[in-house]
Amino acid sequence: MNRRKFIKKTILSGVSVLTISGLNNSYIWGQTKGDSRLPAILGGAKSHLDLWPNWPVWRSPDYDESVLKVLRSGIWSRSKITGEFEKKWAELIGTKRCLSVVNGTNALIASIAQFNIGPGDEVIVPPYTFVATVQAILINGALPVFVDIDPETFQIDPSKIETKITSRTKAILPVHILGIPADMTKIMAIAKKHNLIVIEDACQAHLAEVNGKRVGSIGHAGCFSFQTSKNMPIGEGGAIVSDDEKFMDRCFSYHNLGLPYGTQVGSVSSGPFMVGSKIRFTEYQAAIGLVQMKNLERDTNIRWKNAKYLSEKIKAISGISPAKLYPETTKAVFHLFPLLYNKNKFKGMSRSLFMDSLRAEGIPCSSGYTPLHTQPFIKAAFESKLYQKVYTKEDLNYENFLDKNMCPMNDLICNEEAIWLTQNLLLGDESSMDNIANAIEKIYNNADEIVRKFKNKAI
Template sequence: MDRRKFITGTIGGASLLAVSRFNNLYAWGQSNGDDKLPAILGGTKSHHDLWPDWPVWKSAYDEKVLKVLRSGVWSRAKVTAEFEQKWAQLIGTKRCLSVVNGTNALIASVAQFNIGPGDEVIVPPYTFIATIQAILMNGALPVFVDIDPKTFQIDPSKIEAKITSRTKAIIPVHILGIPADMTRIMAIAKKHNLIVIEDACQAHLAEVNGKRVGSIGDAGCFSFQTSKNMPIGEGGAITSDNETFMDQCFSYHNLGLPHGTQVGSVSGGGVRVGTKIRFTEYQAAIGLVQLTNLEKETETRWENARYLSEKIKGLSGISPATLYPETTKAVYHLYPLLYNKDQFKGLTRGQFLDSLRAEGIPCSSGYVPLHTQPFIKAAFESKLYQKVYDKKELDYADFIDKNQCPINDRICNEEAIWLTQNLFLGNKSSMDNIANAIEKIHSNADKIVRKLKK
């Protein structure tokens, strides 16, 4: 199950339906009233209520969107500019450009830093496919650096070994809403004169030393897709203090027509190869409404996640992701746990997930390994790559060998567990229910293993 399907399937009332397929396998629905026995063994479920809906829409604000719809001005205009100004202010950058989605925010940023054929870009393997597609769409080569086993983030200690004369940029990904180690990454980038594009698509308002992600590197990229902590449906943004870069991005997103420092007149035609990935006014209107809730919701997730982490910290075999010391806020688009089956009497991760769902807690195993997926081989077989690179550079077996990420593989295949961000909009009682569910499974793991062997 991929990330978006899992998230969609765990929102609102659907979160309870996610466990219904286990009714025919296990008798957890037929409670014997024992609240210390796991539901999968017939005990009482830890959580009975519906989880918070997502996305959330406050009907009192409908008029702001209706005003835009009634105006007949639907293409990019003043409302979009207002949204961009407010997002830049919120992130802490001089400029913001809104685009159709986070994927195109990344593609545009890579393109306008003149990263392309012959260049290499360092990136973690634990990310959504869009991060890598942005590199391939510009004809560059992704170079994978394995992750820190405790944080889920790119491991800075392994970056310099992957830098070559062709390395042009690093794309740290603040995956799951947890900041990467930007202090060390920025130091490495400065030492080797590399561009840093922050993939903050899952990390709205996350902070490092009080500075929001998306304002630390040369540019930041955000997504406003429905599952995100800041949902519009679809949408994305680029943030930066670099005026020339932002003018180039504006030109690129608007058919290559000149803008700001990109000298020329619209009537004279395009000044660069561009595309058309402009935001609409009604997307911006929705975004302005959603901004009114973002900071409060972010604080709620942050408080609940820290509370849950504290509740389960003494439980062997399962632990929340470690935050880097400089992290002043993680925003938990997804709340990740590291699972060790040996500390659960040999209960496999899949069996643990089944048991947790039976308790009324939606959960997932998260990403599968990305760096070995066939879309990279397909890119290497394309005309562009065949013409630009020699055969040795496009030897896929050699590419796989050079980009081994064993820690990422282990976490993807054996250890990662995800809880979605909407669960953390609940109250402390619901966090207690999650902790109680995990503890019940841990205490009765041997019984669950025996039952599932029958």
Template sequence: MKKKISRRNFVKYNSVAGLGTAAGLQITGDVFNIGKNSSSTPAILGGTPSMGHDWPDWPIWKPQIDEERVIEVIRSGVWSRAAVVKEFEEKWAETLGVKRCLTVVNGTNALNAALAQYEIGWGDEVLVTPYTFIASVSCILFNGAIPVFVDVDPETFQMDPAKIEEKITSNTAAILPVHILGLPCDMDPIMKIAKKHKLKVIEDACQGWLAEYDNKKLGTIGDAGCFSFQNSKNLPMGEGGAIVSNDDEFMDRCTSFHNYGNPYGSVSGEVGAGTIRIGTKLRITEYQAAIGLAQLKRLEDQTELRSKNAELLKGKIKDVPGILPYRLYDKTNRAAFHLFPFRYKEEEFKGLSRSKFLEALRAEGVPCSSGYRPLNKMPYLENAFNSKFYKKFYPSERLDYDSYAEVNECPLNDQLCDEAVWFTQNLLLGSKEDMNNIANAIEKIYKNAEKIK
């Protein structure tokens, strides 16, 4: 197996599992009319693996067409932010159909900066999903606010809009919808609730490049959107991120903030006054942008291929008892599929545990993971509440962690974290036969679950 497949090398091929399906389905041979050329004995029991070749490498780099621009930048000696970074920002904004784009060092700091420049912080609450990467929540704490967790819809893996309003208080300042796995949130009801309660909406689209909801690209629907270009991402630069918005004043503040708080656009002061705002240094380099421009040329075709293969694979595994693929919201035009998720019901697999199912899949040559653990139950929250900064600002009743934990219980997310299974996006860059082989691997495991157990 090649190693470059991952979200941080896909945690070395590990991590999430799946929710229920109707019991007692009668399975005909037609349901498993897939992968007939492969051995019926699972590889974990000594059979031939379903996959007979390596998966596509990630990231993809084509020296003959990709390196000229990067070498040109390196030889120029202009390595810090300049014209090439500006070119990438303009092309990414144009691609998304949004007015402005600002690149920053990573998606984490895109989120940090966006919250800060909408002045969301001490005393505020921000609504967020518990099923996400830590950066979606750490950015809230980084700015001194308190995360409030909205339970998920396990079928879609996303924040459930029907559970949002019950979490809104007089302290709520923003909703942070996370298009996790590259699957769009249901943005219409989220935007309606935000408008009703006068809340900012900052989209975490760090896994949502070119995905569309209601014919709008993710990241362009709320007040601002944030992206990541880390090495495992569908648009990789090694490290990098971006903030996008149609709000010129907000984008001017972000631009000032990412360059030490120096004047920019509408964020200006007296001539020669120097730094006028609190800021930091979040600028990316010219060679990062050159890598991003090379990757951007392929992104549309890759996104289409992932989408077609995801639909194909979903169709092949959806009738297997105990396998419940993701559901997309009705207004979703396209998902990005940074990850292909499904839920695994071990009762339907003769009690075969998720961990053993994952082991059997890997033996077939199919890298897979069990994904996220519940972010609303990790020690970083209590540690933040016990820090001298939080204790200095917040009254003790708002830092009562036991009460906070009780109010922020998300039982459906707990279930999802125990049942989800992921495939990384580079698997979806394979062939139709590769999708058949994945489905065949699952078929073999299902038919031999008792023996594997």
């Protein structure tokens, strides 16, 4: 049997096959040599030998027929399957209505627009988020106002919100980043006090809960993403949910070229009554989504169970800690499992060297986001014709903007402390969680030697 056939046969039979490591030659064909107590980066045995669960998951031929049925029908634009998807997603989240759109970014854009937030308005937002959150504000012509994060939770710090509210503030846009709920109890109280709209960015937080209520259903509207990496993957796709019927009707019209719908009265034949876009869902996206929705609660519960178990294991290791959850959090869904790293407890080992050491153990990881509020796209928006015509020179003074929007806790997390594990790792079994914790413990116990050997990367 030649090498290629051997690899294929062993993979198909469920046997883990490991390639030779780029750091040392101690792992060949699912076996390892070397001291299991010694970190792999120093020539010891890998902590995790198995392949991690693939993502996204599609099981052929079991899942194929529902999509093939749509393709064969020839009805590919928005129709009954999309309506069925929206009904089920609204029921799952616990809202009256759902509107599916092409992606989470456009869900945010449409929601901001249909709450009449635009030029001259300010929207409060955390800096620790994906770029789409802030771009959705800018595309609508509003100004993002950044509120620093609570470094222990990675979420917007509610205690710092009120100092940023002005007469121009129209909305708070909390982000349940990483699948961890923001402190919605305090945020909603602040919003009520100041008569502000709350749009939840739940793009990474499918089925996360606060006091038993699912995120996206707590604010005035919630937005979701179904991009491939998400816990509910379709490839691309997004959704808006809300109990506000008139708002949802406006969103429907907006997403369908501004044509009238529901309470937005008028005749379709007479043309659009508002300026709109064309960001409609397709029937085959909905068909994929309906299949993926069947697995979402099961997978979410596995991640939640494993995350709690892994958190307890990691807490015992000095210098690294999992994110804290707010007391009202009844479920976090961990689209990403974040860790806070303190290099001083690891003998001055740099975060990058720690991650190299962790990857050598067979644990994939990354450092996560870079600071968002200082990225050049904001300055580019300020230099656009729209912003130049609407705002004063003082408003658009970029250096002043940076001074007003300093977020030192976010900078610390982004530049020095955050480490991410992706959600598919949490779909492994309990022994896989043990392997992650054991890998970290090995690195901690041998930090001195790792730092000495890789002194150029240590600090």
